[in-house]
Amino acid sequence: MATSLTKRTSSTEHRDPHSAPRSRGLYISPATVKLNHIYEQNRQRQQKKDGVKAPEPTATPLAKGKPRLLLMGQRRSGKSSISSVVFHKLPPNETLYLESTARIQKDSLNSFMDFQVWDFPGQIDIFDNPNFTFDMDAIFGEVGALIWVIDAQDDYLEAVSKLNATILHLQRSYPHILIEVFIHKVDGLSDDYKLDIQRDVTIRIQDELSDQGVENASISFYLTSIYNHSIFEAFSKVIQKLIPRLGQLEALLTSLCRTCRFDKAYLFDVNTKIYIATDSSPEDVASYEICSDYVDVIIDFTEVYGSWQRSPGWRAKLEQPPWPKRLEDQIGCDLAESGMILSDAQRPIILREVDRFLALVAIMHEGSYDKMPLINMNVDEVVKGLTEFFEITKPKETRVAGKDSIQGQMEQLALGS
Numbered sequence: 066m067a068t069s070l071t072k073r074t075s076s077t078e079h080r081d082p083h084s085a086p087r088s089r090g091l092y093i094s095p096a097t098v099k100l101n102h103i104y105e106q107n108r109q110r111q112q113k114k115d116g117v118k119a120p121e122p123t124a125t126p127l128a129k130g131k132p133r134l135l136l137m138g139q140r141r142s143g144k145s146s147i148s149s150v151v152f153h154k155l156p157p158n159e160t161l162y163l164e165s166t167a168r169i170q171k172d173s174l175n176s177f178m179d180f181q182v183w184d185f186p187g188q189i190d191i192f193d194n195p196n197f198t199f200d201m202d203a204i205f206g207e208v209g210a211l212i213w214v215i216d217a218q219d220d221y222l223e224a225v226s227k228l229n230a231t232i233l234h235l236q237r238s239y240p241h242i243l244i245e246v247f248i249h250k251v252d253g254l255s256d257d258y259k260l261d262i263q264r265d266v267t268i269r270i271q272d273e274l275s276d277q278g279v280e281n282a283s284i285s286f287y288l289t290s291i292y293n294h295s296i297f298e299a300f301s302k303v304i305q306k307l308i309p310r311l312g313q314l315e316a317l318l319t320s321l322c323r324t325c326r327f328d329k330a331y332l333f334d335v336n337t338k339i340y341i342a343t344d345s346s347p348e349d350v351a352s353y354e355i356c357s358d359y360v361d362v363i364i365d366f367t368e369v370y371g372s373w374q375r376s377p378g379w380r381a382k383l384e385q386p387p388w389p390k391r392l393e394d395q396i397g398c399d400l401a402e403s404g405m406i407l408s409d410a411q412r413p414i415i416l417r418e419v420d421r422f423l424a425l426v427a428i429m430h431e432g433s434y435d436k437m438p439l440i441n442m443n444v445d446e447v448v449k450g451l452t453e454f455f456e457i458t459k460p461k462e463t464r465v466a467g468k469d470s471i472q473g474q475m476e477q478l479a480l481g482s
């Protein structure tokens with residue numbers, strides 16, 4: 066069995082939102098469609114309430130953009146570190162040298178779903194700043210989720226009260242925005258203390274909001290640190306909320322796990338190690354960690370060997386007995402695949418590339434190797450289903466172009482090429 070996965074082809078780029086749209090700007094993801102719909106609903110509701118004609122949006126948010134995640138919180142709470150570690154693979158220790166952010170940092174991420182991550186400077190209080198008036202629509206109009214970062218190693222009372230003020234503002238004008246609270250830097254804190262902080266922060270926010278008559282704000286809390294997998298898990302859960310028809314992806318993975326008797330299956334965005342879907346079995350941190358480390362190993366391996374061209378002589382040698390077959394026919398699938406056995410539990414892990422951004426990673430049962438042909442067949446079908454799932458959301462012209470490029474990638478990757 067050969068090991069191969071495409072190189073990191075998705076790019077993170079700093080892009081001015083006012084710059085000319087890219088050719089892929091034509092691509093309208095369902096998440097964007099949903100956001101646009103909510104945006105329009107709010108605009109009309111506001112218009113009815115105020116009795117005045119709300120301004121038509123200058124350009125539809127749909128045409129402008131991609132779902133946006135906004136990172137906010139106090140100075141030095143860890144926003145830039147989170148964005149650098151998750152989206153730019155900065156080693157956590159190197160975040161010590163990050164400078165304070167002075168302007169909004171905008172990252173456009175081209176992945177299985179195009180989205181933006183904005184890092185908002187902690188030194189600016191957007192709702193209480195006599196020196197500036199901000200264009201709230203430009204900042205919050207397309208936001209799918211606001212991630213509020215609280216430094217758990219510091220006095221967090223002020224951060225909580227600013228978060229409360231922000232939620233109250235957003236509830237009025239942008240009630241569709243999901244509020245995701247990262248209680249951050251929990252590394253080095255005892256488990257009991259972490260849970261105490263989480264309970265305290267939750268109660269303070271709920272009390273304040275219910276005093277103000279806000280009962281149904283959508284707020285979630287996560288304990289995070291850049292020094293372990295928790296930040297990737299938290300981001301995974303936030304991103305999943307922005308994926309339309311997530312239930313169908315989960316159903317596909319659940320049925321794969323049932324058919325092949327897998328312990329757990331994840332669909333990973335290989336560049337960020339965010340999992341965008343998993344099966345419905347209970348969450349298991351250890352499984353996520355091992356699968357995510359495995360994706361890392363494969364990516365590193367591929368960066369070294371991925372574009373390695375085999376010489377005709379070497380190829381001929383590989384195609385001789387005891388395996389007298391074309392190299393392409395010696396493997397279970399024509400895409401990239403990889404397998405590994407965990408030495409402690411004897412549970413093999415299977416990895417299969419879905420497209421250039423996504424990989425299916427699953428933990429199998431002990432002894433599953435006997436049933437490999439059957440498992441490969443089922444995995445093939447699920448990979449086909451997943452490819453279709455992401456393909457049908459693209460407009461026709463993007464679909465054709467995308468297919469070509471994926472095909473090109475696959476040709477390169479066809480084992481041994």
Ligand SMILES: Nc1nc2c(ncn2[C@@H]2O[C@H](COP(=O)(O)OP(=O)(O)OP(=O)(O)O)[C@@H](O)[C@H]2O)c(=O)[nH]1
Nearest residue numbers: 141142143144145146160161165166187250290291
């Ligand atoms: N222990 C620990 N330190 C962290 C963690 N995340 C970030 N830090 C540290 O926190 C400090 C501040 O991080 P930044 O990312 O610059 O904070 P920021 O919120 O972007 O700050 P502003 O740009 O001023 O708004 C850095 O020294 C990081 O190394 C974490 O999970 N654990």
